[in-house]
Amino acid sequence: MWDWFISFLYQILAFLAGLVGDWGLAIIVLTFIIRLILTPLTLGSTKSSARMQALQPKMKEIQERYADNPQRMNEEMQKFYSENKFNPLGGCLPLLLQMPVFFALFSVLRDSLPVEAHFFGILDSLSQSVAGALASGGIAGAWVFIVLDIAFGLLTFLPMYLNSANSSAEQRSQTLIMGVVMAAMMVWFGWNVPVGVLLYYDTSAAWGVIQQLFITNKVMESVRQKEAARVANQVVVDVVRKEKKARPHKKN
Numbered sequence: 001m002w003d004w005f006i007s008f009l010y011q012i013l014a015f016l017a018g019l020v021g022d023w024g025l026a027i028i029v030l031t032f033i034i035r036l037i038l039t040p041l042t043l044g045s046t047k048s049s050a051r052m053q054a055l056q057p058k059m060k061e062i063q064e065r066y067a068d069n070p071q072r073m074n075e076e077m078q079k080f081y082s083e084n085k086f087n088p089l090g091g092c093l094p095l096l097l098q099m100p101v102f103f104a105l106f107s108v109l110r111d112s113l114p115v116e117a118h119f120f121g122i123l124d125s126l127s128q129s130v131a132g133a134l135a136s137g138g139i140a141g142a143w144v145f146i147v148l149d150i151a152f153g154l155l156t157f158l159p160m161y162l163n164s165a166n167s168s169a170e171q172r173s174q175t176l177i178m179g180v181v182m183a184a185m186m187v188w189f190g191w192n193v194p195v196g197v198l199l200y201y202d203t204s205a206a207w208g209v210i211q212q213l214f215i216t217n218k219v220m221e222s223v224r225q226k227e228a229a230r231v232a233n234q235v236v237v238d239v240v241r242k243e244k245k246a247r248p249h250k251k252n
Contacts, residue, residue, distance in 0.1 A: 129195065
């Protein structure tokens with residue numbers, strides 16, 4: 001099944017390369033197609049993340065209340081998820097769907113790409129890594145490869161930085177530290193992968209950042225406000241229901 005998927009992806013790339021006249025441009029076009037297909041899921045993931053942020057105080061309250069009883073805490077959290085129709089893993093779906101393409105593209109560029117495959121005059125070989133380009137051509141021949149690898153790290157960090165804007169000071173600090181670590185790991189990983197993979201990821205991540213700046217933030221703010229209002233109304237209703245009413249006195 002995996003070999004079939006790799007072959008299928010290669011055929012799509014070869015078709016696009018024949019259509020646009022360049023393998024690097026074909027990777028960019030493929031990235032746009034994948035991101036367009038995943039846009040509905042991405043928006044769903046955005047709404048899920050916004051709901052999670054709005055529900056976070058209530059979730060923290062449950063965790064603190066049942067801190068000494070993990071089993072009861074788990075039961076209450078499951079009940080909370082069910083009542084609010086919330087899936088804590090919903091925000092991961094678009095990323096999980098992109099991972100097979102990422103690794104399959106790695107195999108295609110490493111094993112199946114023609115030797116002459118390039119990205120116009122910018123990258124002379126899409127199957128070569130940053131390390132390979134630096135070894136064969138020095139800084140002068142590898143600087144574009146290095147820039148793409150650094151962008152790989154920066155575009156990993158930037159979404160986490162933007163997402164932390166509405167978090168508490170403690171959460172923001174933790175997120176930024178994690179973002180720096182992740183960025184460093186991505187630069188290290190990108191050093192030895194085919195540069196075509198970096199081209200794919202950088203294009204996809206840049207799309208994500210632009211989408212977040214102009215669409216995602218507006219969607220998240222709208223969902224957060226609606227969810228906060230719904231939770232507040234739900235609390236008011238619960239309080240009213242639990243309020244004891246005075247019993248009418250019997251007449252003698």
